[in-house]
Amino acid sequence: MGVYFLLIEETTGVRPPHGFIVTGNGERVKIENTEELRTWVLDVADQIRAARRQVDEAIPVNPRPAQCRSCGMREHCGQRRG
Structure with missing residues (x-):
């Protein structure tokens, strides 16, 4: 719900x-759009x-x-040996 709150605010300029x-x-459960949820x-x-960002780091x-x-990943590995 917190992500939806941010998307609505970004799209409409109004914070629900x-x-x-x-x-x-x-x-039905009411969810308050608190500063804690947003943070x-x-x-x-x-x-x-x-x-x-770390996915591409070796x-x-x-x-x-x-x-x-x-190893099945040998052909794709820059650290292979032998």
């Missing part, structure tokens, strides 16, 4: 005060961005040549 979710049993969502988004490994010969 609350929203509703419907649970599996049909109950949490933005923090998680920053963590996701940081993790995505993971330092020190395999034995025999491990590399049997």
Whole structure:
């Protein structure tokens, strides 16, 4: 819900005060658009961005040549041995 709040605010320029979710049993639950929720969502988004930047970084490994010969990713690895 917090992400939806941010998207609505970005699109319309208006910060919604609350929203509703419907649970599996049909109950409607009111979710307040608090500063705490907003901060949490933005923090998680920053963590996701940081993790995505690290995806292309090489993971330092020190395999034995025999491990590399049997590895299915050998042809794509810049750290292979043997």
